[in-house]
Amino acid sequence: MTQRVHTAADALREHALALAEAFGVPLIEAREMGLNDGVAVAGTFVVTSPITDEVSYAKALHEIGHCVAPAGNVSGGPGDIKMKLVAEEAAWDWAQAMAEQFGVWTPAMESTRRGAFGTYEAELKRRLDAIDERRGHPSESVSAFADRIAPGLEPPTPPRPKLFHTCETVADFLKRRR
DSSP states (O other): OOOOOOOHHHHHHHHHHHHHHHTTOOEEEOTTSOTTOEEEETTTEEEESOOOSHHHHHHHHHHHHHHHSTTTTOOOSTTOHHHHHHHHHHHHHHHHHHHHHHTOOOHHHHHHHHHHHHHHHHHHHHHHHHHHHHHTOOOOOHHHHHHHHSTTOOOOOOOOOOOOSSOOSHHHHHHHHO
């Protein structure tokens, strides 16, 4: 009988599933999702592409963060640009804190986070341009607009709970699982 080798990708997947369970967030891995796609549905459960590598792991943690980070699911309603940024920042901060606690936050994960913010900013710029067109205002930066509509609002710092006392790193986790 051949024994399956437990890989680092397996450890990341198990960590994400363990976090989801610990925080009471159902996590569904759906092959139908696009590569590394995910969504937190109304802050109650997460549907994500299968967790197969560090990027899909980071994105899954990010979506869990939308459900459990203190400001991860804030919303001021449709078009509330400042609150969208607050929620995204909170969810990514939570994901990074959980990954770092597990002993991983790689350059690929950081690049994914930065890339995600690039898409958020592009979407917000598109929305601002549409508002400017309707109102006839000159274009302003996303941050200037956000400061104008909600001056002084800063995203909260997420808590960094210690959930896995016995596994400090992926290597330790893998040793324990064998």
